Amino acid sequence: MIDANPTAGPAADGRLGGGQPEGALVAGPLAVPLPRTAPDEHRTVTPRRLDEERPRRRPALSPSRAADFKQCPLLYRFRVVDRLPERRSPAQVRGIVVHAVLERLFGLPAPERLPDRAHGLLAEVVAELTPEDRALLDEADAARLVDGYFTMEDPTRLSPEACEVFLEAELDSGVALRGYVDRLDVDAAGELRIVDYKTGAAPRAVFEARALFQLKFYALVLLRGRGVLPRALRLMYLGDGESLGLRPGREELERFERTLVALWRAVQRAAPTGDFRPSPGRLCTWCSHQALCPAFGGTPPPYPGWPEDPPGDQDGKP
Secondary structure, eight states: OEESSOSSSBOTTSBBTTSOBGGGOOOOOOSSOOOOOOOOTTOOSSOOOTTSOOOOOOOOBOHHHHHHHHHOHHHHIIIIISOOOOOOOHHHHHHHHHHHHHHHHTTSOGGGOOHHHHHHHHHHHHHHSOHHHHHHOOHHHHHHHHHHHHTTOOGGGOOOSEEEEEEEEEOTTSOEEEEEEEEEEEOTTSOEEEEEEESSOOOOGGGHHHHHHHHHHHHHHHHHHHSOOOSEEEEEETTTTEEEEEOOOHHHHHHHHHHHHHHHHHHHHHTTTTOOOOOOOGGGGGOTTGGGOGGGTOOOOOOOOOOOOOTTOOSOOO
16 A cells, blocks of 8 residues: 555654554664664765675575566576676765765754754765765655655654664574664554665555565565564655655564575575576666676686685674
8 A cells, every 4th residue: 555645654744653653663672682883984885886796605695686586587696696796876866865865864963953964964875975886876866865764754753673674684594684684663652664765666466565564574574583573664765755664573583584485495496506597687787797698608616616605704794
């Protein structure tokens, strides 16, 4: 269900649909403490260069990599096993910038989380971009998205438990799950809400299930890794001010877990020999690897073998 003025989520005036003030979502007692990201004055916004050498670790499932495998197993191989460089798109740079602005905004004291201050943070983030990334960014568009955030909720009345948090868990089946969540809110009763920002527009109803895949993934990681069932999941689409929400139940997440286990088994069947096959579709237009794809007359590089954890490196972080 997509709602431009959600009755179950925060409205433009910073209040919940039932008349409960958004300020009620303050950090409360939680049975299992969550990691809180420490402020880092020297942290920069630009991610690791795509062509930079990175250690090969045992792969795990994340929302994006699971989506890759479902879309095209060969794309999954190129990104997870071969780790091939890819062209960065304007949309990717825009998302990186806007997420960095919102993360830094919540690092400020609550009374300072105002639109003018957010625009100042935007200028700081843009200044940290490489010249190549800056050339891809429409700064006015990024500013529009930052302004759009303030129409959806009032950050001065929120006290998140954590922002940009790395979460991981291992299922009883042995499947490792990892991912970053944009924001975790804990209310006065200790109940958890997962919030994720999207810089595009809300999907049509037919694609809602695909959009909620990511939030269910994070909810399952918290349930299995920390024993916490989130009260609510919320996707905030800054492009059009709409939200997509879900209140997950334990049985629903258990069914979702079986889906992830089946998907990982399919990955493992392909892993020993590298039998990750292409699955051509309309998204191929934006793929950086057409020259190496058999569907387009290309030849993949020799299969380097399935990555494993190097000795002494078992934390599994990407």
